[in-house]
Amino acid sequence: MKTLILSTCTNRIIVAIADNSTIFSFCNEIIENQMSNVIMTKVEECFNKANLRPIDIDKILVAVGPGSYTGIRIGVTIAKTMAWTLNKKIVPISSLELMISGYTEEKLLVPYIDARRNAVFAGVYNNKLEDILEDRYISLTNLNDFLLDKDYIFISDDSLVESSKPKIDVLKIVNKYTTDDGLNPHAVNPIYLKQTEAEENLKND
Numbered sequence: 111m112k113t114l115i116l117s118t119c120t121n122r123i124i125v126a127i128a129d130n131s132t133i134f135s136f137c138n139e140i141i142e143n144q145m146s147n148v149i150m151t152k153v154e155e156c157f158n159k160a161n162l163r164p165i166d167i168d169k170i171l172v173a174v175g176p177g178s179y180t181g182i183r184i185g186v187t188i189a190k191t192m193a194w195t196l197n198k199k200i201v202p203i204s205s206l207e208l209m210i211s212g213y214t215e216e217k218l219l220v221p222y223i224d225a226r227r228n229a230v231f232a233g234v235y236n237n238k239l240e241d242i243l244e245d246r247y248i249s250l251t252n253l254n255d256f257l258l259d260k261d262y263i264f265i266s267d268d269s270l271v272e273s274s275k276p277k278i279d280v281l282k283i284v285n286k287y288t289t290d291d292g293l294n295p296h297a298v299n300p301i302y303l304k305q306t307e308a309e310e311n312l313k314n315d
Contacts, residue, residue: 111168113284114156114192118149118185119177119205120223122267125152126280127160127167130288133280134160140267146184153188169198169292171283173205175301176231176245177223182300190295199292202301203283206233206245210265212277213237218262220253224270231303234262239286247304 112134117124123145125137135156141148157164172189175182182205193200206221213219214237222232228250234243234257243256250270264273 111288112162112166113169113171113287114153114164114167114189115171115208115280115283116153116185116189117173117205117208118145118181118188119173119175120181120267121145121178122276123149123152124173124208124278125149125156126278127156127162128280128284130285131281134162136280138278145181149184149188164192165196167196167198169201171201171203171287172298173208174202174298175205176225176247176303177205179300179302182302186298186300190298193295193298198295200295200298201287201290201292202298203287204233204245204301206231207235207239207241208278208283209276210235211239211282212279213263213265215263216261218242218257218260219265220257220262221265221276222253222268222270222273223266224268225304228270230270239282245301245303 112129115126121141123139123141127134137152170189170193209221210219219235222230225231233245235241264271266273
């Protein structure tokens with residue numbers, strides 16, 4: 111079963127095509143700006159490298175958040191458009207889970223994305239991609255309190271604390287969700303975990 115994996119939640123673009131045992135193509139790049147202008151080119155390049163057509167995939171795994179509001183919307187919109195056009199299902203996944211999928215350490219894995227104002231989008235996982243603390247918007251202080259006396263690794267492209275870089279294991283992700291039939295594209299929505307500043311200001315007015 112061939113799967114398209116897509117994440118645009120941060121400035122690290124992930125696009126891959128794989129089945130349970132083979133990676134046909136894989137893009138893992140940092141894009142500092144103009145993601146909306148780059149992403150479809152990367153998707154097309156992955157299909158060309160895999161010598162496959164979009165109709166050849168069986169389902170789409172897309173990171174629905176957390177991360178950049180704009181970035182999340184780009185990836186989810188592309189996935190929903192492709193899935194609707196091709197009559198395929200979508201499996202929503204976490205951008206944080208994807209970030210730590212290549213780690214095998216026995217320590218707790220703590221992926222995070224800088225959410226500004228000394229807060230982060232973060233989760234705590236083990237190396238089987240099971241969440242110990244589900245993804246959330248949390249202050250660094252509260253996150254550190256949770257991790258007190260635990261053995262862990264911070265993982266991020268950001269530098270709020272000493273961190274290791276993300277490692278992506280496409281096959282591990284595909285195999286975790288191999289029995290997930292997915293959702294109708296209309297049922298898939300972004301997961302922001304936090305309101306925008308405009309929404310917060312409106313609520314406080």
